[in-house]
Amino acid sequence: MAISLCVALLTTVPLLWLVRETDGMPDPARRDLLMREETSRQTGGLLTLTAAEQKLDTRLHQLKEREMSAAQFPPAVHFFKVKTLIEKSPIFKLLQRMPKGAALHIHGSSVVGVEWLVKNVTHRPHCYICFTWDNSVRFLFSDRQPFPRWDCFYWQLLETLRAKIGDDAGFDNSLMQHLTLFTEDPDGEYPNQDVVWEKFEKAFIAAAGLITHAPVLRDYYRQALEELHKDNIMYLELRSGLSRTYELDGTIHDKTWTLNMFQEVTENFKRDHPDFLGARIIISVHRALSVSAVTAAVKEAIQLKMEFPDVVAGFDMVGRENDGRTLWYFREALSLPADIGASLPFFFHAGETDDEGTDVDQNILDALLFNTTRIGHGYALAHHPLAKELSRKRNVAVELCPISNQVLKLVSDLRNHPAAVLMSEGHPMVISSDDPSLFGTSGLSYDFYEAFVGIGGLKANLGTLKELALNSIRYSSLPAHLKDVGLTTWQNKWNAFVSENS
Numbered sequence: 278m279a280i281s282l283c284v285a286l287l288t289t290v291p292l293l294w295l296v297r298e299t300d301g302m303p304d305p306a307r308r309d310l311l312m313r314e315e316t317s318r319q320t321g322g323l324l325t326l327t328a329a330e331q332k333l334d335t336r337l338h339q340l341k342e343r344e345m346s347a348a349q350f351p352p353a354v355h356f357f358k359v360k361t362l363i364e365k366s367p368i369f370k371l372l373q374r375m376p377k378g379a380a381l382h383i384h385g386s387s388v389v390g391v392e393w394l395v396k397n398v399t400h401r402p403h404c405y406i407c408f409t410w411d412n413s414v415r416f417l418f419s420d421r422q423p424f425p426r427w428d429c430f431y432w433q434l435l436e437t438l439r440a441k442i443g444d445d446a447g448f449d450n451s452l453m454q455h456l457t458l459f460t461e462d463p464d465g466e467y468p469n470q471d472v473v474w475e476k477f478e479k480a481f482i483a484a485a486g487l488i489t490h491a492p493v494l495r496d497y498y499r500q501a502l503e504e505l506h507k508d509n510i511m512y513l514e515l516r517s518g519l520s521r522t523y524e525l526d527g528t529i530h531d532k533t534w535t536l537n538m539f540q541e542v543t544e545n546f547k548r549d550h551p552d553f554l555g556a557r558i559i560i561s562v563h564r565a566l567s568v569s570a571v572t573a574a575v576k577e578a579i580q581l582k583m584e585f586p587d588v589v590a591g592f593d594m595v596g597r598e599n600d601g602r603t604l605w606y607f608r609e610a611l612s613l614p615a616d617i618g619a620s621l622p623f624f625f626h627a628g629e630t631d632d633e634g635t636d637v638d639q640n641i642l643d644a645l646l647f648n649t650t651r652i653g654h655g656y657a658l659a660h661h662p663l664a665k666e667l668s669r670k671r672n673v674a675v676e677l678c679p680i681s682n683q684v685l686k687l688v689s690d691l692r693n694h695p696a697a698v699l700m701s702e703g704h705p706m707v708i709s710s711d712d713p714s715l716f717g718t719s720g721l722s723y724d725f726y727e728a729f730v731g732i733g734g735l736k737a738n739l740g741t742l743k744e745l746a747l748n749s750i751r752y753s754s755l756p757a758h759l760k761d762v763g764l765t766t767w768q769n770k771w772n773a774f775v776s777e778n779s
């Protein structure tokens with residue numbers, strides 16, 4: 278930051294003055310200087326690349342030029358329609374191998390691919406299914422026939438239903454459709470934000486019965502870490518409501534059980550994968566709740582943070598911002614930690630909206646006023662100069678989730694994503710994937726592809742990628758000594774990646 282400010286003061290001001298003074302043909306040398314100065318301001322623009330990195334950078338540049346001039350440029354098209362095309366891209370394949378650091382914005386119920394949920398979990402014994410009146414499904418594990426509920430009158434044992442239907446692959450596919458937004462025809466199925474959000478919330482509810490079964494949740498977390506590690510991610514901060522989990526006989530476990538289990542699974546995973554740094558939880562509550570319910574949740578989160586200081590990172594509010602209550606609405610609840618001198622860092626979703634000037638649009642400033650540690654999405658940040666300045670000054674990073682923003686219909690052509698402005702200014706930023714299972718992605722590589730190729734365009738280079746990966750560790754909630762360990766491990770992986778691919 279200090280360096281970039283110096284560069285700005287020492288070079289830009291006199292350079293701009295020279296531009297004003299020039300008449301006629303601009304001086305090509307000065308033009309070059311200005312262009313270099315502008316590039317130095319972008320994400321990673323001040324990093325000096327080694328010879329090996331420069332070689333890889335040149336290769337990436339050529340590959341990107343080729344993709345940009347092809348008949349179909351993936352970032353300009355809805356992700357669902359170009360997913361297979363992206364998977365064939367040599368840039369994407371490089372990004373998969375690249376050590377990406379940390380995943381800082383992923384939700385607990387959508388971190389594992391639906392294929393695993395259906396092919397593994399729904400094939401387990403004692404799994405019941407019920408089809409709801411609004412064309413959704415519910416699942417429940419039970420050692421006896423479940424009682425009818427308000428949303429579910431008739432429960433069928435999946436094993437029996439499968440045997441009756443016969444077409445296992447076809448049936449599994451139909452189940453997957455209930456758990457993901459992924460479809461061949463996104464424009465037809467999701468004509469507007471309301472429709473896509475409705476399906477989004479439905480898919481969450483459908484998955485809940487599977488994931489909150491205690492033995493499943495244990496395997497689910499393990500699978501999540503496996504999938505992230507496979508995508509070369511070394512650390513995770515997972516947003517989770519820590520929903521109550523249940524056993525076959527109906528026994529219910531509380532949040533403490535879930536945090537203990539999460540810690541145990543993470544430790545086991547680290548033992549098997551010594552290069553993995555760990556995982557933490559950002560406790561999340563839905564913005565549809567009342568002020569008193571959120572106040573209770575904040576108090577509980579403060580308590581859990583004290584009991585699990587190495588597991589609980591902080592607190593967030595989730596759910597569609599446009600439909601929900603604003604952060605300001607919950608101001609009493611959210612000022613509670615500061616009022617009683619307790620520590621509860623905030624990681625607010627804010628500015629995931631295109632409704633400029635509304636109350637919801639103010640979430641971005643309010644998140645900063647409540648001292649948020651990072652901003653989830655911050656799609657609206659570019660339109661708020663003061664909030665943008667504050668976020669930069671305080672080093673509050675934006676968690677950019679490009680595919681999520683596209684699928685949830687804030688932007689269609691990712692070249693027009695407002696984060697292009699933030700990236701060109703080197704605004705503190707990390708890349709994340711929000712809800713991989715709902716968008717048909719896995720880990721971070723797909724979102725890195727969209728950010729690097731689409732949002733960053735031809736000027737985003739290897740330095741951009743390097744800075745984004747480094748940022749994910751810098752802006753994590755890890756204590757300083759673990760950040761150092763993380764940065765050293767990452768650097769070794771990075772060096773290996775560069776030498777293998779340059």
Ligand SMILES: [Zn+2]
Pocket residue numbers: 382384626653711
């Ligand atoms: Zn989110």
